[in-house]
Amino acid sequence: MPDWFSRSIVDDKTTMLTEPFVHAYVRANIWHLRGRDADLLVDTGMGICPLAPEIETPQGKPLLVVATHIHLDHVGSLHEFPWRAGPRMSAEQFVSMDEAATYAYMFHDLEGAVSKLPAPGWKAADYKIPSAPLTRTLDEGDIVDLGDRQFRVLHLPGHSPDSIALFDEADGLFFSGDAIYDDTLIDDLPDSDRASYISSMRRLLDLPVRIGHGGHGPSFDGKRMREIAAAYLGRTGGI
Ligand SMILES: [Zn+2]
Structure with a gap:
């Protein structure tokens, strides 16, 4: 349906999409970063409505x-895209989309799963994530290269x-997924x-982040990220 996604322009290379009509618990950030030789999309939302038509890339650009x-x-619309990278550790589960790994079953009876129906007769109980076998597996130290910038994979x-998470060591840009974000962890x-x-x-406390774009919540700078990490460590007795 039109307007299922909301879109915010973060800067001239970065757009953030999200799904305002899904329950806040599963309303994740989707990041589109334009690179020189390739664009990057970090995470793909719930897959309730097609995401691929919302992502504009110049013809022929990967x-x-x-x-x-x-x-x-984070993986609902992954199957819509031809180039699919994800963690090596869960690669097999991207084939089966095992609900024990995706937690899709938690959405089936979530009170107020959506605040607007994506289609007449749509039911959360029918929600299912299609198989999305990874075309590249990622692990600690791997590099995702956009031509003019490279992201190192952190596990x-x-x-x-x-x-x-993806970290550009040259300029401190960090896509952190759900490893850290400025909301309830x-x-x-x-x-x-x-x-x-x-x-x-503890590892994040030492990471020279300039700006972090997380899986949920607003973006954060390095100082804020260290506050979030320190608060977690304090709360859990990790310090
Ligand atoms: Zn998560």
Whole structure:
């Protein structure tokens, strides 16, 4: 349906899309960054309505799509794109879209799943994520190259075992997925691991981030990110 996604222009190279009519719990950020030789799309939302037609790229320019982890609100539309990268750790589950990994089942009976129907007769109970086998698997230290900028892959488990993030060491731009963001952090899902999350937060304290674009919530600078990480460490006894 038209207008399922909202769109904000972040700067001349960056657009953020999200799904204002889905429950806040699964309303994730979708980042489109224009590079010289290729564009980057970080995460793909719920997949309730097609995302690919909303992403404009010049003809012939590749769109590199990276899923930061396999949770439902980040991989729903991944199958729509031909170039699909994601964490090596959960690669097999991107084939099956196993609901034990995506948590799609949690959406089936979520009260107020959507505030506007995407189509007449649409039901959250029918929600299903299509298989999206990865065409490239990513792990710690790998590079995603847009020609004029390169992102290093960081493996930052805790929220989920497979959480990865993309960091441009040249200018401090950071796509953090759900490893860290400026909103309530979730560390109590069945596959969350608090000890891993504490290690990831300690690592983030030393990362020279200039601007971070997270999987949820507003963007943050390095100072704010360190505040979020320190608050988590304080709350969990990690300091
Ligand atoms: Zn998540």
